[in-house]
Structures are given as C-alpha cells and as structure tokens.
Amino acid sequence: MVIYAGQGDVRRSMALLWRAPGSPEVRAPGPRPGLSVDLIVETAIAVADAEGMAGLSMRAVGERLGRTAMALYTYVPNKNELLDLMHDRALAELPTDYDLSAGWRPAATAWADALWSFYLRHPWVLQVSQARPVLGPNEYVVLETLLRVLFETGLPSAAVRRLVGTLFHYVRGSAQTVAESRHAPATTGVSDEDWWRARASLLLEVAPDFAERFPMVARLEGESSPEPPADADEPYLERETRRTFEFGLSVILDGVEAAIARANA
Amino acid sequence: MVIYAGQGDVRRSMALLWRAPGSPEVRAPGPRPGLSVDLIVETAIAVADAEGMAGLSMRAVGERLGRTAMALYTYVPNKNELLDLMHDRALAELPTDYDLSAGWRPAATAWADALWSFYLRHPWVLQVSQARPVLGPNEYVVLETLLRVLFETGLPSAAVRRLVGTLFHYVRGSAQTVAESRHAPATTGVSDEDWWRARASLLLEVAPDFAERFPMVARLEGESSPEPPADADEPYLERETRRTFEFGLSVILDGVEAAIARANA
DNA sequence: GCTGTCTCTTTACGGCGTAAAGGTAGCAGG
DNA sequence: CCTGCTACCTTTACGCCGTAAAGAGACAGC
Known part of the structure; x- marks a missing residue:
C-alpha cells in the first residue's frame, strides 16, 4: 500500500466540499472571520457568470469582497479548489426530480433541457475539467436524479451506466458551442451574425473555387438554408443551435427506445 | 452596409488560413526569413501535444525554434491566430474518405472513431473555442467528408445538417472527458485510478450515509461494476470510457436508422 | 495584561501576452 | 562600391496572473 503525495490535500478538499452548509463554528482565538467559504464561492460564481472564466481571478474575487486576493487563501487552498467548489455549488440549482408519470422519455427530455440551460447560464462550468469528477455532494445529487429517470427504462444497469455518460457528453458538447458563441460578442464587440457574415463574404474572396472543392x-x-428569417426575439444562429440540440436529443432517445425494444424482444 | 471594426484583421487571418502551402515568395529587401508560418504552426502543435495547452506559450514555441517569443510576431499576428492556424492544420491529418460500399452506418462509425482518436492525439484542440468556426480549409474538408457519408442516408438536407452537429457534439463531449483524464496524471503525478481510489475511500469518511442519500x-x-479486472494493456477507466463512447454512438446511429425508417414509411 | 492564534495586507517572484524601440543583415538603386 | 530601405529579430518594459513569505493587528483564554 503506497501513500500518495498530496493525500492530505485530498482529505482537506473533500472536507471542504462535503462540509455541512451551516458550519458548527468552534470559535478560536483571533479576530472574527470576515468572510466565509460560502461567501467566497458565491462571489466567485457571480464574477465568472458576469466576466467569464477569463475574467475570474483571485484578485477580481477579492476586490468584489473588499479584500485583497491573498485574503481568500485563508479560506480556500488555491484557485483550483475554488473552481471545484464553484462547480459543485452551481450544480445545486438543478432540479432534483422529474415527473415520471408519463414514462421515462419526457422526463429524460426535461432533464436534458434543464442541464442545457444550466450550462448556458453558467458557461464557465464547461471549462472546469470534467475528467476528474470532484465527487462533491451536488454532483451525486445530479447523478442520482438522472439515474431515477433512466432506471425507469428497465434497461440493465450496465446499459444505464453508459447511457449516463452518453447523455452528459452530448449535452455538454452541444452546450459548449452555444455557450462560447454567446460569450464571444461581449469580448470582441462584434455580434455573432455580423462576424459570420464578414467571414463568409471573405471566403469567396480567398477560395473562389469553393463550390467545386466542397460540393x-x-x-x-x-438546399437547406434559404434565407435566415429575421426574428427579433431569438438570433437565427442561436435558434438553429437549439433546434439541433433538440433534434439530436430525440435521435438519441429514439436509439434508447430501440434498445428497450431489443431487450424486451 | 456597415463596415465592422476589425474587418482588416479578419481579412489577414483568412489569408493566412487559406494561403497556398508553398507560398510564392516575392523576395523583398532585408534579411532572409529564418522561420515560416508553417514551421511555427508545426512547432506550436508539437509543444501543445507534448505539454498540453497550459504549456503552450509564445516563449515556449520561440525557444524550441531558437528564437525569442517576439520573433514569432513577425509571422503571426498573435496567439489566438496561431491557435486557429494550429487547429486547422491539425485537422489535415483526418482521413478524407470512407468506404460507403457497406452503407452509411459503418462509414459513420469509422468517421466517429477517427475523430475520437484525433481528439485524443491532440487534446488541446478540444480547448480551442469551437463557437466561431475558423472557416479554414481543412475544417471544410472534414465537413465535406462527413457530409458525403451522411447524404448516403437519404435523409433531407435539413436533417443531415442537424445530424452533423449532433455527431460532432457527441464525439467532442465524449473525447473531452478522456482527454482531460489522460493529461491529468502527467501534471499531477498521480495516476487516474490511484486518484479515484483515494477520493472514493475518503467519500465514505465524509459521507457515511452515502447509500441512503444516493440509493x-x-x-x-x-450491480454493474463487480471488480475492475486488472488489465495491463489498457487502464480500466479508459476502456470503460471507450466502451461508453461506442455504446452511445451506436445508440445515436440506431436513432438515425429509426429516422430513416420513418422517412421512408 | 500577556500570549498565542487567526485574519488580512504588503511585498515579491516568476510566469504570461504583447507594445515599443532599436540593432543588424541583406537587397535595390545610385 | 556605397547608401538607404526594409524586414527579421532582440531587448526592454507593462500590466496581468497565481501564490509564497513575512508581518501587522485583532481577539480569546489564561
């Protein structure tokens, strides 16, 4: 049995994630804490929502709290841990149960829609590494919620487990494209459609043989995009992306139905 | 008609992307160029492959070429443009046609597998913003290749268009998880499975009521994960993720078959 | 009131992308 | 040949970043 470097840090970060929300507060000598982990995490989320991941710095969070960047290090070991805490905290706003009375499919659709709009509300979440799940409490709540829906399909556990991955990956991948394009105009000052138009017109200039090269x-x-109809309410590209998301989701769920039919045959 | 700020820059970047590979080279006065855009892009890709996106800096690329960081700015306007060039250049290594003699489905599977392993070879590509497609030549080659496969389904253009998004998003989302977990050990020094074990054992410590909270x-x-069987060749988690990818892909393609059947009914 | 502890600030270090200025090498025209 | 222009490349510098180290000041328990 090997003791891995950093195991003590892992223990500390797990404790931070799973600590009871209202901490017991054994007061120690020294000045009263002016901040708290919760407050810092909330503020950091606010910064990330407003300025994007690029605008999230320890200095920015500190400033919003009237402190220096270094003050945060009293509560949080480093920026990476703060990101983990932000991630798990944000997940708390997802719905935790879905109506299963009409079967698994409407519930799964609603779940995917909720996750999709969650990602659009908090695009920075998509940039938090997904590979090493933080194993925070809310991550498990989200997983538990989806499992309740998917076990309703009657599929065996192994299939359900893989379906979880499939749905998460699909929603994540889809949301990423829109989320990034939403944030881009704010940073560059050019709207998505204008940007696209400028590039597209240049395309014919640099590649006059476009139609032959890419038939x-x-x-x-x-064939399929006549005239982007002007719609003041929702930008054309965004609506297209949402529809692509819904289309792909229904394709996946059709595939799940096929799997169910096969299992029951 | 409005002229948008930065249009000149767009023109320059499109020219960089679409320039003929063997440039005409009108020699001007002054010293011979010691570098070239192609060389810089290749070197930057090598750095990113080896050190990850975090290790890719102008200074690092310059150093590998025996120059300072600033020397690169003679050839490339800035780091963002370099990323775009890297992205489009890397895409060139993807296969450009697939055997359609057995129908669209094996071809689509092969396409997805190729893209999947491409992302694992160049994980940094997943961190290049996808929202604003660069409209580079190789991006169109990749799209053209996939379209040749998907038009074989006989589905209408609108459906094909959305299918393109669905497949891309799914493969991207799936690859992201593995790619990140592949790179993580190199940066932290702890293997994925060891890391997981350390966290999992702590989980019971911080959440003793786990089984009741998350039934x-x-x-x-x-039910579904008896004992991760030891396999020296491919780590357990990685194999699981690959299988999840294949499972989800087949679910999606089942859904496509259902759509075809519906269209032909 | 003294002492120990905890919060928070200051300062500093080594990284980053890149703006600005200047040195130098090589070709074009006199 | 020499001159002068131009393009390549370096040096220096600025303002960001995360965070290590050291110390100032506040409060609790003795």
Missing part, C-alpha cells in the same frame, strides 16, 4: 457543403447550404 | 448510485455501483 456537399455547397449542396447543403443551397 | 440509485449505490444500486448502480453494486
């Missing part, structure tokens, strides 16, 4: 692309553009 | 999760773990 399928030309066919796609010729 | 579905407990059920899933109890």
